[in-house]
Amino acid sequence: MAPPRPEACLVLAHGAGAGMTHPFMAAVAEGLNARGIATLRFHFPSMEAGSKRPDRPPLAQATVRAAVDAARERLPKVPLFAGGKSFGGRMTSQAQAEAPLPDVAGLVFLAFPLHPAGKPSDERADHLTRISVPMLFLQGTRDALADMAHLRPVVAKLGERATLVVSEQADHAFHVRLRSGRTDAEILHEMLDRAAAWMRGVAAQAA
Template sequence: MSEGKRRSPPKAEKLVDFHTNVVKNAVSKYPGHPLILAGKSMGSRISCMVAGREDISPLLIVCLGYPLKGMNGAVRDETLLQLKVPVMFVQGTKDGLCPLEKLEAVRKKMKTMSGLHEIESGDHSFKISKKHLQTKGSTQEEAEDAAVQAIASFFTGSLR
């Protein structure tokens, strides 16, 4: 790779096949344990695609910074609309790859339970500007801890 240039990630289909094999190996290695799929950005999209496979049965999916908008600006909601397991989204309110109003519209159409925790002023990587943190009198770590607590609460609620 030449300096300064980023390569495109592998195609989703290739990543789904790879991750499906990893998940199947983990499930066979640890039988009887619950399966929770989680990912950040494209990893969350791949987790949702893997969860849609007939031979994969996760208890829950955690999507950190789900990339709802594709490169061409189209909303990529097909995978989410087919899910049958609970999904927890954690999104920055300033995430250009996932406008919250579009995610909310998709969540209303989903057939499964879903939750959303918003990281106020967080970008796609959940980074919050120092100015915003100073104004609110909080820290990046506190915002991230709140997200972890929201995930834990959603997980507990989805078991009921």
């Protein structure tokens, strides 16, 4: 999905349990499109095949690389970013850590899965130190896969490369309880505003 004159393009990978057409993924793409940011969504092979088991990292990372190549071919003069929701963001970060994704200016993580649910740790963060491009973490404070007591030190350790944007009361799916006084739509709106502004800023610095 691309606006008439995109200011950037985000290669957007889906999570482990829902594909690229999930309402959340569609809402992110539509919201970024309205903010001048193109997106390229894709399915991991397991999702394409209808399997409930996520692909092994090597295959998932290779799929991310192929999607980035496709985005570069379609929008060769547009600043390029990569990332995704949960598993998709983690596979993108691992691919970048193994070998930089060509022409990718930064990474955008929507609910980065720092650890398994109920097992707070920073065990999935080691590879992030090998990434040199800017990273944006969009996280909810009730995310069961990213305890803030562990995520904040991880982001701090990454220094100026990493930016953390916190959505109060949001869970791993960016849902909020009714008693929070906020709505899912408000959370998504704020999150996409920040993501679009961040990508514009990174692209401007890289120009």
